[in-house]
Amino acid sequence: MKALLKDIEEEILSAGGKRSRSRAAVMEQFFRTRNHTTVEELTRAVRTRFPRIGAVTVYRTLKLLARMGYATELDFGDGARRYESSLSSHHDHLVCTVCGAVIEFENKDIEKLQDLVTLRHGFRPAAHRLEIFGRCRKCAANGAEGRNE
């Protein structure tokens, strides 16, 4: 984690960037915070310790991390872009439309079938996303209704 931040800083430096305390604070908070966070959430979290850091810097830092491959941009269709660290291996998501819970899963068989599909179409895949929306176990039991019902 300490090493990770150091690596990223080095990479920024060798790309002509400079170090910055604000950015370091945002990055540290990001890798520490729960996954699938929004800019707004992360900004609030960072500000408890560094009240002067603006949301713009959070936007910029997350975009930078995404460009560098250390973060992945997500969109669960609720109006706010979400980010997750790309250190954990690739996975897809079950999104509960009632309580917002996000369950991660990984399924090699699905991925293999995807490769077959793209191959069949002469398509060179670069990325994919699979999101399944519905009710999590708890919310299904409650009989609660989601945001689209």
Place this chain on the structure above:
Amino acid sequence: MKALLKDIEEEILSAGGKRSRSRAAVMEQFFRTRNHTTVEELTRAVRTRFPRIGAVTVYRTLKLLARMGYATELDFGDGARRYESSLSSHHDHLVCTVCGAVIEFENKDIEKLQDLVTLRHGFRPAAHRLEIFGRCRKCAANGAEGRNE
């Protein structure tokens, strides 16, 4: 197609709505137009014949069709919501990040594996989306680069 529009009108009526020429024009254009269209595109198309129809009506009509189950909202991550008729059977998409081409595919095996995944998590799926981004055959041959490279 004529019958479809009639059905939708009836359904709107019996739900307490009223007929409207503008909405009828938008709906007809929508089911006639190419798939995966944006509000902006559809508005332009409708306006060639009914110049007084505003974009707001197109927004409203598409939202209505989506709510009624006749249209599906899509998001290919390029900033504009897209819609497609939900009359054709369920399918997922390969999206070329170079030329914007969209290839539809359907894979029952993938869907079955998805059901296994949700079952395993006690998750009640209501909808899902699977999008694979990359280069279509033509753009891959060209060696062209996409919007994220």
Place this chain on the structure above:
DNA sequence: TTTGATCTTGAAATTCATTTTCACATTACA
């Protein structure tokens, strides 16, 4: 038909996430 309650429309205003701008601060490096 006329009436009047209700729905629909389109322009303008608003919202909201994100991006851009810009003056000032910070950093790297000689």
Place this chain on the structure above:
DNA sequence: TGTAATGTGAAAATGAATTTCAAGATCAAA
């Protein structure tokens, strides 16, 4: 240090989508 480049944060701008509202259309009951 000096200085050229990058980074910051507040405010302004952007842009898609939604809301508001006054005027227009539709429908069922008289």
